Amino acid sequence: MRNRFLGLAVLSVAVLTILPPVLAHHGTASYDTTKTVTVKGTVSDFQFSNPHVLIFMDVKDDKGNVQKWQGELTSPNHLERAGWTRTSIKVGDTITITGYTAKTGATSMWISKVILADGTPLNAGLGN
Amino acid sequence: MKNHLVYAILALLTALAPAHLIRAQEARHPAVETKGAGPDLSGIWNARPPANAKLPELIVYFSTFGKGEPAMTPWAETFYKSAKPSFGPRSVTMEETNDPVYQCFPPGMPRVYLHPFPMQIIQLPTEVVMLFEYDHTVRHIFTDGREHPKDVDPTWMGSSIGHWEGDTLVVDTIGFNDKTWLDRIGHPHSTGLHVVERMRRPDHETLQIDFHIEDPKAYTKPIESTMFFELKPTWNIMEQVCMDNGSFLNFEKKEAVAPK
Numbered sequence: 604m605r606n607r608f609l610g611l612a613v614l615s616v617a618v619l620t621i622l623p624p625v626l627a628h629h630g631t632a633s634y635d636t637t638k639t640v641t642v643k644g645t646v647s648d649f650q651f652s653n654p655h656v657l658i659f660m661d662v663k664d665d666k667g668n669v670q671k672w673q674g675e676l677t678s679p680n681h682l683e684r685a686g687w688t689r690t691s692i693k694v695g696d697t698i699t700i701t702g703y704t705a706k707t708g709a710t711s712m713w714i715s716k717v718i719l720a721d722g723t724p725l726n727a728g729l730g731n
Numbered sequence: 732m733k734n735h736l737v738y739a740i741l742a743l744l745t746a747l748a749p750a751h752l753i754r755a756q757e758a759r760h761p762a763v764e765t766k767g768a769g770p771d772l773s774g775i776w777n778a779r780p781p782a783n784a785k786l787p788e789l790i791v792y793f794s795t796f797g798k799g800e801p802a803m804t805p806w807a808e809t810f811y812k813s814a815k816p817s818f819g820p821r822s823v824t825m826e827e828t829n830d831p832v833y834q835c836f837p838p839g840m841p842r843v844y845l846h847p848f849p850m851q852i853i854q855l856p857t858e859v860v861m862l863f864e865y866d867h868t869v870r871h872i873f874t875d876g877r878e879h880p881k882d883v884d885p886t887w888m889g890s891s892i893g894h895w896e897g898d899t900l901v902v903d904t905i906g907f908n909d910k911t912w913l914d915r916i917g918h919p920h921s922t923g924l925h926v927v928e929r930m931r932r933p934d935h936e937t938l939q940i941d942f943h944i945e946d947p948k949a950y951t952k953p954i955e956s957t958m959f960f961e962l963k964p965t966w967n968i969m970e971q972v973c974m975d976n977g978s979f980l981n982f983e984k985k986e987a988v989a990p991k
Contacts, residue, residue, distance in 0.1 A: 654975065680971055
């Protein structure tokens, strides 16, 4: 009981002290940080490893064509401190991601927000 | 505008963090008694940027030492112009960067302080060990009264010795190789780099490190900088290996020009 309370307290402090994702992130030159985009789709791969966590998704456009999206997050170390585990997202999950898209126009983004199928938001954590 | 409001809310909510829970955890890990030394600096520490800092100041805090451009020599200017960082105002894409860290070379000292991952200080009677989570970087600061080796081998982290002046651990580091950038935005250093750190614990939850960075080959005057760290008693140092999943890193070797 005490550990769970402590864990919640740690999570809330960690979440509340999160700085904007773009703050300390290297490689932001690849992304257009002036606007965000949101896509919803099915997770096809989830690489919860250093240096950056990667989410791969199949996103259907309004014609039913599947677009392959890739989203980048910070280190799994920061995400774990913000409450994630390596199974927070699983292949087959339907999730919604929001972030800054690649300047090249490629379907990839630096993720600032993740929302699970049941509406639970996952904090995207501190950029490195 | 939105950012100001976000920071204000973050600052307010951070101030309401459960400090009593932090103290309860600390009681289970009592400080090490070190005879003849100063206060115990041991703990897990995470960089804490200045409160109320706006985004440009935050970027400076995590990208370089000092507040403005350092006074570079022509040698340093040449290097700086050819460096292509992937962070900060001059940043390029990961494909274009020639930052050695993004080819998984060690960040070295003092640059490792700028990467926002926690570090652990373990204070022992004859040395202070620093374990940085970033790239599993280790430092040994010998406090047993020794001098620097006469003909010091150049290393990525340098050779560090420390002594106490009252409540402050004064750390002197020389013996650097020249394979690292001084910071994350492409400022160089030479093998003549000399770093003096003054480390103290102004309160139980805070570590302050004042940096005095000298390198006459690169800078016409020393760089002064201060960083603050917050105690994180419930955190552990985790593994962070650059090569873990570097599929998107650019491993084509590109070096910044460093005229001898």
